[in-house]
Amino acid sequence: MTLNSRSFRLAKSGDSLALARRDGPTPKPGLRQVLMRLGAASLNYRDLLTLQDPNSNGDGLIPLSDGAGTVVAVGTEVTRWKEGDRVSPNFFPDWRGGAFSLAYLARALGGGQTDGVLSDYIVADEASLVEVAAHLTLAEAATLPCAGVTAWHTLFERGALQPGETVLVQGTGGVALFGLQLAHAHGARVIVTSSSDAKLDRARALGAWQTINYRTTPDWEKLAMDYTDGKGVDHILELGGPETYDRSIAAVAAGGSIAQIGVLTGFALRPDIRPLQFRNASIHGICVGSVEHFERLNRFVATHRIRPVIDEHFAFDEAPAAYEHLKAAGHFGKLVVDFV
Ligand SMILES: NC(=O)c1ccc[n+]([C@@H]2O[C@H](COP(=O)([O-])OP(=O)(O)OC[C@H]3O[C@@H](n4cnc5c(N)ncnc54)[C@H](OP(=O)(O)O)[C@@H]3O)[C@@H](O)[C@H]2O)c1
Incomplete structure (x- = not known):
């Protein structure tokens, strides 16, 4: 054989x-x-x-x-x-x-x-x-199949993202950068956090609206509130887990949503979710996506010539x-x- x-x-x-x-x-x-x-x-x-x-x-x-x-x-x-x-x-x-x-x-x-x-x-x-x-x-x-579809499902299928809304992505890995590229192409304003100023420069070149170094500014949620004039962020892609969740809850806008996606800082997640009720905010659990999601992502990627x-x-x-x-x-x- x-x-x-x-x-x-x-x-x-x-x-x-x-x-x-x-x-x-x-x-x-x-x-x-x-x-x-x-x-x-x-x-x-x-x-x-x-x-x-x-x-x-x-x-x-x-x-x-x-x-x-x-x-x-x-x-x-x-x-x-x-x-x-x-x-x-x-x-x-x-x-x-x-x-x-x-x-x-x-x-x-x-x-x-x-x-x-x-x-x-x-x-x-x-x-x-x-x-x-x-x-x-x-x-x-x-x-595209995992990282791209996950970002698409989060922002467009579950999040119903609108131009002018704010989005926050954590880090500069696969899901985060697709979140940045897709949301930017749709006219949203994207905040990117990263441990590296050099990576943040690259994120700005891709269209990031604001950037925050989470090493030098560990309480990045305060800056996110400042950047949004105290309103908070409409859509947060929660990729970190234990080390980021409470900050995401503090940074989410009234009526906004946090997409529960990642575990980059581990699995021992015990966030205090009570503040969400006073903001009428939501958590969306996201697990990649369907063939139909993928097809709609591909149409968007083709229309906007996203690479x-x-x-x-x-x-x-x-x-x-x-x-x-x-x-x-x-x-x-x-x-x-x-x-x-
Ligand atoms: N639920 C789902 O459907 C789904 C789908 C795909 C991925 N995920 C999960 O989503 C997460 C991201 O996946 P990925 O494949 O995109 O990862 P990746 O490409 O490996 O991203 C790694 C990057 O995450 C950033 N990071 C690490 N700790 C961070 C922190 N405390 N705050 C902010 N950023 C941090 C770092 O960015 P900097 O170097 O810029 O700091 C690092 O380079 C993983 O936990 C993965 O398991 C879930």
């Missing part, structure tokens, strides 16, 4: 997991499935959490949820795609639209139970795929180094693995 599909899989290594190269045969698409050749994949903080989880059952799993590639074969009943189409699989292959179901969680790509995209060839259900926007490279498109920010490219065999880069958190935007 020829092993002509390069793959990395997670393999037990002490208390956590490590990446191990395990090539295999090219899979075959079922009746309504598509065989994709990956052009690029991107990393998310979640991939680090999966690798480091001491209780993970991911041994043997192909990691990474986010990729883009080209259709190379289709099952006999496929109607939506043909050879040569450029496509991306949705993070939740089963969440096509409508309300979320807990049943979708187990099939999230590259998570505990379902293989992801760090492989030359994958098969995907035809209805779980979206078309890559024409102006994007496959590397750029590969950054995702890629900090660094890695060759396929350098995937372990890409994880190390993500862990070091020096990146601005996304880290991509190219399948050349």
Whole structure:
């Protein structure tokens, strides 16, 4: 048997997991499935959490949820795609639209139970795929499925963002920069926090309205109130967790919302949410998004010619180094693995 599909899989290594190269045969698409050749994949903080989880059952799993590639074969009943189409699989292959179901969680790509995209060839259900926007490279498109869709779902599907409203994003990683780019393109005013003045300069070049260094100004919520003339921020993308939540609650506007998205500072979250009632403010729990969300994101990205920010490219065999880069958190935007 020829092993002509390069793959990395997670393999037990002490208390956590490590990446191990395990090539295999090219899979075959079922009746309504598509065989994709990956052009690029991107990393998310979640991939680090999966690798480091001491209780993970991911041994043997192909990691990474986010990729883009080209259709190379289709099952006999496929109607939506043909050879040569450029496509991306949705993070939740089963969440096509409508309300979320807990049943979708187990099939999230590259998570505990379902293989992801760090492989030359994958098969995907035809209805779980979206078309890559024409102006994007496959590397750029590969950054969208988790971070891009999460920011879109938060701001436009749940947040109903309006031009002129204020948005705050925490840090300059994937979700934060998509939040910045999408909201700025829609005419919103975006406040970005970061540990680095150099990254804040780059955020301003992308359209940030105000920037705050959360290392030199730990009580950034006060500055956020000042910048909004004491009104507070309409939409906050809560990415930090324990070290940021109380500040987000203090900075949210009356009638505004906090999107519960991230855990960058850990899991021991015990915020005092009482102030929210006096502001008629909300918390929205967000978990990535549906195929329909992804399609609407792609239309917006195409209309506004948005180009995702890629900090660094890695060759396929350098995937372990890409994880190390993500862990070091020096990146601005996304880290991509190219399948050349
Ligand atoms: N719920 C969902 O659907 C969903 C989807 C995607 C991601 N997430 C979660 O969202 C978070 C962000 O994910 P990501 O992939 O975008 O991460 P990422 O690209 O790895 O972002 C890392 C950046 O976060 C910033 N950061 C760290 N601690 C911070 C703090 N205390 N305050 C503000 N910023 C801080 C740093 O930015 P600076 O260097 O600029 O300081 C760091 O470079 C993660 O917790 C991830 O698990 C959730």
